[in-house]
Amino acid sequence: MDFTFVSGNPALDLTGTVRSRRDAPLDLLATPADLARWVTECDDLPDQADADPATFEAALSLREAIYQLALDRVLGQPFTPPSLKVVNTTAAAPTLTPTLSDTGLRLTGDLPAVLTHIARSAIAVLADPRSHLKECGRTDCTRLYLDRSRGARRNWCGMEECGNRVKAAAYRARKRPPPNP
Numbered sequence: 742m743d744f745t746f747v748s749g750n751p752a753l754d755l756t757g758t759v760r761s762r763r764d765a766p767l768d769l770l771a772t773p774a775d776l777a778r779w780v781t782e783c784d785d786l787p788d789q790a791d792a793d794p795a796t797f798e799a800a801l802s803l804r805e806a807i808y809q810l811a812l813d814r815v816l817g818q819p820f821t822p823p824s825l826k827v828v829n830t831t832a833a834a835p836t837l838t839p840t841l842s843d844t845g846l847r848l849t850g851d852l853p854a855v856l857t858h859i860a861r862s863a864i865a866v867l868a869d870p871r872s873h874l875k876e877c878g879r880t881d882c883t884r885l886y887l888d889r890s891r892g893a894r895r896n897w898c899g900m901e902e903c904g905n906r907v908k909a910a911a912y913r914a915r916k917r918p919p920p921n922p
């Protein structure tokens with residue numbers, strides 16, 4: 742399955758690599774190579790990454806910690822302490838190096854530095870009281886995203902994957918003939 746980057750933040754996009762978290766979780770990061778591919782495909786991260794097994798495990802625990810904190814935020818409850826510890830510890834390590842050129846910003850560094858960058862992105866989003874952090878309105882999706890739309894009226898992680906599906910299902914439900922008495 743292809744990765745999608747619709748959450749508006751690399752840390753939230755990382756949590757989206759587990760689909761349908763509540764009912765039938767599907768983890769798209771099964772191997773270190775999957776993680777390396779995800780980093781490469783994410784626009785906000787370096788163009789290449791090597792993932793060893795230990796860093797892969799660290800990435801998965803960071804991902805789950807970010808998910809828990811983001812969910813805490815969505816539900817309006819205090820942050821879960823062990824998850825805070827994982828994110829804060831990861832954020833304290835050396836991070837990516839930014840380089841400015843006429844083509845814009847380029848970030849370089851190894852995978853541990855990528856994880857630090859992701860942890861810091863998570864902190865920036867979760868600490869900002871103005872960020873509209875939401876869970877997708879399609880029940881099975883469970884993806885978290887930043888709603889940056891005017892008036893924060895966005896209901897889906899993405900129209901293509903979820904919005905259109907929900908609308909089509911509602912349309913079919915309306916067209917269905919009423920059951921015979």
Ligand SMILES: [Zn+2]
Pocket residue numbers: 877878879882883884897898899902903
């Ligand atoms: Zn969705």
